Amino acid sequence: MATITIDGQQVSVEPGQTVIxxxxxxxxYIPRYCYHPGLSIAGSCRMCLxxxxxxxxxxxxxxxxxxxxxxxxTQSEAVYQARQAMxxxxxxxxxxxCPVCDQSGECDLQNFYMEHGRYDSRFIENKIxxxxxxxxxxxxxxDQERCILCTRCVRFTDEISKxxxxxxxxxxxxxxxxxxxGKRLENLYSGNVVDICPVGALxxxxxxxxxxxxxxxxxxxxxxxxxxxxxxxxxxxxxxTYKAGGRRVQRIKPRYNPHVNEWWISDVGRFGFEFIDxxxxxxxxxxxxxxxxxxDWESALxxxxxxxxxxxxxxxxxIGVILSPQLSNEDLYLAKKLFIDALQLPNIALENPWEKxxxxxxxxLKADRNPNTRGAHEIGIKGSAREILExxxxxxxxxxxxxxxxxxxPEAREALAKVPFIVFQGVNWNSTAERASxxxxxxxxxxxxxxxxxxxxxxxxxxxxxxxxxxxRADTEILKQLAAKLGHPVSYLDPETIFIEWQGIGYDEIDxxxxxxxxxxxxxx
Amino acid sequence: MPIKKxxxxxxxxxxxxxxxxxxxxxGYEAARKALRxxxxxxxxxxxxxxxxxxxxxxxxxxxRKWSFIPKDTDKPKYLTVNxxxxxxxxxxxxxxxxxxxHRLIExxxxxxxxxxxxxxxxxxxGEYVRPYERLQQAVDEAYEAGILGPKxxxxxxxxxxxxxxxxxxxxxxxxxxxxxxxxxxxGWPRLKPPFPAVVGLFGCPTxxxxxxxxxHLPKIIENGGQWFADLGCxxxxxxxxxALSGNVKxxxxxxxxxxxxxRELIYEHGGGIQDDRALKAIIPGGAxxxxxxxxxxxxxxxxxxxxxAGSMLGSGAVIAxxxxxxxxxxxxxxxxxxAHESCGQCTPCREGTGWVYKTLSRIVAGHGRMxxxxxxxxxxxxxxxxxxxxxxxxxxxxxxxxxxxxEHEFEYYIKYKRSYVEARSETxxx
Numbered sequence: 001m002a003t004i005t006i007d008g009q010q011v012s013v014e015p016g017q018t019v020i021x022x023x024x025x026x027x028x029y030i031p032r033y034c035y036h037p038g039l040s041i042a043g044s045c046r047m048c049l050x051x052x053x054x055x056x057x058x059x060x061x062x063x064x065x066x067x068x069x070x071x072x073x074t075q076s077e078a079v080y081q082a083r084q085a086m087x088x089x090x091x092x093x094x095x096x097x098c099p100v101c102d103q104s105g106e107c108d109l110q111n112f113y114m115e116h117g118r119y120d121s122r123f124i125e126n127k128i129x130x131x132x133x134x135x136x137x138x139x140x141x142x143d144q145e146r147c148i149l150c151t152r153c154v155r156f157t158d159e160i161s162k163x164x165x166x167x168x169x170x171x172x173x174x175x176x177x178x179x180x181x182g183k184r185l186e187n188l189y190s191g192n193v194v195d196i197c198p199v200g201a202l203x204x205x206x207x208x209x210x211x212x213x214x215x216x217x218x219x220x221x222x223x224x225x226x227x228x229x230x231x232x233x234x235x236x237x238x239x240x241t242y243k244a245g246g247r248r249v250q251r252i253k254p255r256y257n258p259h260v261n262e263w264w265i266s267d268v269g270r271f272g273f274e275f276i277d278x279x280x281x282x283x284x285x286x287x288x289x290x291x292x293x294x295x296d297w298e299s300a301l302x303x304x305x306x307x308x309x310x311x312x313x314x315x316x317x318x319i320g321v322i323l324s325p326q327l328s329n330e331d332l333y334l335a336k337k338l339f340i341d342a343l344q345l346p347n348i349a350l351e352n353p354w355e356k357x358x359x360x361x362x363x364x365l366k367a368d369r370n371p372n373t374r375g376a377h378e379i380g381i382k383g384s385a386r387e388i389l390e391x392x393x394x395x396x397x398x399x400x401x402x403x404x405x406x407x408x409x410p411e412a413r414e415a416l417a418k419v420p421f422i423v424f425q426g427v428n429w430n431s432t433a434e435r436a437s438x439x440x441x442x443x444x445x446x447x448x449x450x451x452x453x454x455x456x457x458x459x460x461x462x463x464x465x466x467x468x469x470x471x472x473r474a475d476t477e478i479l480k481q482l483a484a485k486l487g488h489p490v491s492y493l494d495p496e497t498i499f500i501e502w503q504g505i506g507y508d509e510i511d512x513x514x515x516x517x518x519x520x521x522x523x524x525x
Numbered sequence: 526m527p528i529k530k531x532x533x534x535x536x537x538x539x540x541x542x543x544x545x546x547x548x549x550x551x552g553y554e555a556a557r558k559a560l561r562x563x564x565x566x567x568x569x570x571x572x573x574x575x576x577x578x579x580x581x582x583x584x585x586x587x588x589r590k591w592s593f594i595p596k597d598t599d600k601p602k603y604l605t606v607n608x609x610x611x612x613x614x615x616x617x618x619x620x621x622x623x624x625x626x627h628r629l630i631e632x633x634x635x636x637x638x639x640x641x642x643x644x645x646x647x648x649x650x651g652e653y654v655r656p657y658e659r660l661q662q663a664v665d666e667a668y669e670a671g672i673l674g675p676k677x678x679x680x681x682x683x684x685x686x687x688x689x690x691x692x693x694x695x696x697x698x699x700x701x702x703x704x705x706x707x708x709x710x711x712g713w714p715r716l717k718p719p720f721p722a723v724v725g726l727f728g729c730p731t732x733x734x735x736x737x738x739x740x741h742l743p744k745i746i747e748n749g750g751q752w753f754a755d756l757g758c759x760x761x762x763x764x765x766x767x768a769l770s771g772n773v774k775x776x777x778x779x780x781x782x783x784x785x786x787x788r789e790l791i792y793e794h795g796g797g798i799q800d801d802r803a804l805k806a807i808i809p810g811g812a813x814x815x816x817x818x819x820x821x822x823x824x825x826x827x828x829x830x831x832x833x834a835g836s837m838l839g840s841g842a843v844i845a846x847x848x849x850x851x852x853x854x855x856x857x858x859x860x861x862x863x864a865h866e867s868c869g870q871c872t873p874c875r876e877g878t879g880w881v882y883k884t885l886s887r888i889v890a891g892h893g894r895m896x897x898x899x900x901x902x903x904x905x906x907x908x909x910x911x912x913x914x915x916x917x918x919x920x921x922x923x924x925x926x927x928x929x930x931x932e933h934e935f936e937y938y939i940k941y942k943r944s945y946v947e948a949r950s951e952t953x954x955x
Binding site: 041042043046056057060063081085088089090093126148170172173174175 | 864
């Protein structure tokens with residue numbers, strides 16, 4: 001351990017830690033552009049210059065290792081002057097087109113200018129013209145004029161995605177970031193370069209001009225794009241959705257979790273949020289005269305309960321329940337209480353055998369594109385739907401309750417055709433919902449509280465960002481009411497009370513980076 | 526006392542680059558002596574005693590540089606010869622490469638033996654076509670004669686020497702930019718530490734020495750370090766090549782002891798100023814050194830005296846300018862070079878050099894403003910000591926010194942939209 005003094009405060013850090021990291025430990029934020037904790041050190045923006053006692057020149061805090069007894073000053077005339085100088089240099093060829101820049105409001109040029117700006121420009125030469133706003137891949141636009149050449153994006157594609165699409169070309173103030181000849185920024189993690197770009201040089205094509213960032217609200221969540229469970233923030237706006245085609249979710253940003261995704265997420269997760277606002281089932285529907293008709297919750301649930309009850313009295317084995325690994329632990333726990341513990345139904349399944357597996361790599365993406373398969377298994381819900389559908393094909397299933405899944409393989413469709421009564425509970429319309437007798441609108445993970453358990457058994461909390469669309473309801477609410485109508489009332493107030501029963505602790509007691517299955521104190525006791 | 530010629534001994538002699546001719550005149554005897562009779566430690570000892578300093582520009586003591594190479598490493602060690610001579614005004618290494626390449630090869634052998642290196646690279650400036658051809662020819666000859674290869678001079682010591690041509694970037698003469706380029710990457714200087722002595726070429730310990738530095742080694746080994754040290758002055762051993770250019774009657778490469786007065790170089794060896802006009806300014810160590818005024822011409826040409834005067838001896842490129850030279854245009858020329866050659870990696874250099882050049886261009890075009898001079902002074906300050914490598918300081922040094930020492934010329938130019946020098950010459954002619 002090395003103990004160093006920064007601005008009069010002492011801090012001890014591990015050997016090899018840099019001054020910028022030591023300062024962060026003390027809550028001292030040293031301005032930076034090229035430094036990013038997840039990337040190698042470039043040391044090129046020179047914004048983090050600090051004074052170190054007994055050193056002749058200012059040193060860059062991002063690269064200088066903390067050494068025992070070091071005395072660092074981050075607030076001095078010399079440091080201020082250097083920061084002001086670097087900022088002035090960075091801005092001379094910057095177009096200052098903040099009014100039409102998506103980064104505006106979350107731009108580090110703006111942020112540091114507040115404190116270190118000159119405010120009266122003395123640059124009267126012509127600015128250098130470069131290529132503006134051109135797509136470099138399916139998701140990312142590059143504006144070379146706004147670029148300050150911090151090379152974070154280059155280092156990301158070299159070191160993290162290891163796809164090497166971007167490079168720094170030319171020399172001196174003619175330098176530009178660009179694609180290598182014949183390449184496009186088309187890797188599965190391309191969106192991350194937008195996050196790490198400290199200025200408006202790299203912007204998201206999907207988010208471009210959709211919403212000024214100061215209108216965005218943010219809620220912590222977990223990505224449902226695959227079994228990794230990357231930590232994310234959902235950036236949403238419910239009142240200014242006109243530029244975004246009515247969508248409330250405007251974009252997804254990764255949230256740091258050292259055990260799961262560090263600073264990154266895949267493009268699958270980042271751009272996979274449209275289901276939250278599009279193609280939604282907004283009301284309960286009942287099939288009348290072979291048409292799905294808008295209904296209300298009371299009569300829809302009454303019908304569901306009645307049909308289930310009749311089938312149950314006839315033969316519990318004539319009922320099939322196919323739950324979904326898209327549901328939260330709380331949803332699944334409640335479903336288990338009702339269907340397995342109370343009703344003791346024999347035909348419970350989880351997985352869709354026809355579901356396409358995604359690309360899996362050695363970085364974040366898992367082939368299982370569901371967020372909670374592991375959680376369902378931990379709760380005791382598993383198995384392929386194939387067996388139930390085989391029974392259905394033989395006419396043995398009278399009542400089938402399907403959550404989320406779309407069974408549109410020909411053999412599955414044939415099987416479903418033989419089921420007299422299908423209840424579909426989910427969020428988006430699909431071929432299975434369209435052929436159901438009863439459609440119940442559930443809530444997306446952005447619209448409810450809950451937890452997912454990722455592939456390695458890490459239980460992670462997601463928070464409700466906004467209320468469910470129209471008449472849609474959290475799945476726990478739907479199941480609760482159904483349970484009451486079936487004569488098995490449950491007394492859970494909210495998802496957290498379910499979680500407490502399952503894990504023995506409340507949401508606030510989950511570590512900020514999640515908790516491993518079986519690690520809860522109540523369960524260990 | 527006649528001036529001792531060491532590395533320039535055979536300059537101008539067409540035969541000197543032939544191996545057989547050189548061998549007849551003692552070529553490779555010093556290397557043989559080192560390999561046969563001296564331990565590597567003894568070689569380093571002699572070089573340390575000689576006070577030989579890095580003659581590429583930084584002036585770092587050579588013996589000390591070698592001593593930083595880790596002794597007990599399991600990695601290969603490399604020697605990289607910096608022949609990327611590109612500092613404006615500098616043309617001395619070229620003479621060695623063209624006239625006496627075997628002296629360099631012999632120096633390489635001595636260095637490699639002392640440090641325990643078996644692979645050496647010469648990174649030669651791309652534009653140096655003839656020097657490259659002559660060096661490559663000498664290397665081929667040396668291989669053929671068994672001087673390089675698995676048994677250097679028949680001794681139990683192997684050494685391979687490769688000549689690699691640069692592609693025309695000044696920044697690749699910066700030692701870590703050179704290493705990057707040699708590794709096949711963009712020539713962006715590295716952050717230091719670690720220094721190349723520990724993590725250099727391909728991540729291995731590396732000695733980087735200038736052509737001239739290495740070329741001094743044979744005579745040091747032949748005559749002893751003390752002999753060499755005595756040729757120069759305190760802490761500045763031996764002689765060095767001065768590349769004299771500008772408004773002198775006899776420009777050229779002169780080998781003089783360190784500590785020679787600048788006046789002697791210009792007026793005795795250089796034959797004085799063209800047309801016997803008045804001397805106005807001297808750039809003492811290549812374009813990146815601070816300019817001296819005519820009043821400072823009695824300064825001693827050694828690393829320490831020039832550093833004390835706020836300039837540097839650098840690569841030994843002395844550019845003399847007489848009264849007819851416009852200092853505004855001279856600085857404009859220099860800053861054009863740095864703006865063109867800045868690698869673009871770090872902020873103050875990338876943006877600063879470009880801004881300075883644009884401002885000077887505007888002044889030269891007659892659109893200057895008095896506040897530009899203040900801005901230029903601030904830029905010089907902001908570009909000093911803030912960048913990854915020394916190129917930015919190299920641009921800031923002439924900037925600050927020209928504006929400070931010839932302020933009246935800049936003010937005149939801005940005020941009257943024409944050069945002070947040109948205006949004056951017109952007045953005189955009337």
